[in-house]
Amino acid sequence: MAEDLIIRRATDADAEAISAVIVRALIEVNAADYPIDAIAEFVAGADPAGVRARLAARTVFVAERGGEVVGTAGLEETSSGAALRSLYIRPDRHGEGIGSRLLETVERIAHAHGYRFLAVPSSITGETFYLAHGYARADGPGDDPHVTIPLGKRL
Numbered sequence: 001m002a003e004d005l006i007i008r009r010a011t012d013a014d015a016e017a018i019s020a021v022i023v024r025a026l027i028e029v030n031a032a033d034y035p036i037d038a039i040a041e042f043v044a045g046a047d048p049a050g051v052r053a054r055l056a057a058r059t060v061f062v063a064e065r066g067g068e069v070v071g072t073a074g075l076e077e078t079s080s081g082a083a084l085r086s087l088y089i090r091p092d093r094h095g096e097g098i099g100s101r102l103l104e105t106v107e108r109i110a111h112a113h114g115y116r117f118l119a120v121p122s123s124i125t126g127e128t129f130y131l132a133h134g135y136a137r138a139d140g141p142g143d144d145p146h147v148t149i150p151l152g153k154r155l
């Protein structure tokens with residue numbers, strides 16, 4: 001039987017584990033879609049200090065399976081709306097439905113906070129996943145178009 005999947009709010013104590021998940025995904029998965037210097041820059045920004053800064057600025061969730069942090073996602077709320085940020089699953093746990101559960105969690109919390117649209121500045125790597133979950137091209141946060149693809153969905 002599959003081990004239970006727990007989705008919970010992240011705390012500062014999760015910073016190292018979240019960083020490790022993001023760095024593994026960047027190196028093992030996203031590296032297929034980005035130049036190595038871009039990956040190096042993303043990895044540097046995903047160190048525990050970078051994660052702690054995001055924990056202070058966003059509502060961050062972790063997914064735990066077998067007592068380990070295996071995924072993370074964040075909800076960013078600004079004057080221009082709600083955005084999903086930094087959805088990463090540990091590569092050895094891809095395809096188990098964890099990304100879908102985290103995405104649903106962020107959508108539910110954004111809706112509960114009064115938002116009716118969720119923007120996703122998607123990685124090149126993640127676009128197919130979001131399209132399969134009802135997202136489409138949209139005007140999104142003004143991120144570098146070489147780095148992210150602006151997607152969004154009505155909630």
Ligand SMILES: CC(C)(COP(=O)(O)OP(=O)(O)OC[C@H]1O[C@@H](n2cnc3c(N)ncnc32)[C@H](O)[C@@H]1OP(=O)(O)O)[C@@H](O)C(=O)NCCC(=O)NCCS
Nearest residue numbers: 087088089094095096097098099100122123125126128129
């Ligand atoms: C994209 C990502 C978050 C998906 O997480 P996951 O836990 O593997 O996704 P799920 O198991 O919930 O997959 C749901 C569906 O998406 C599909 N899918 C997962 N990753 C995919 C990908 N990279 N491309 C295309 N389809 C993908 C799965 O096949 C599955 O389809 P199915 O239900 O019809 O079988 C994960 O692959 C990841 O961490 N990627 C690297 C980091 C990244 O780019 N994140 C997005 C940042 S914006």
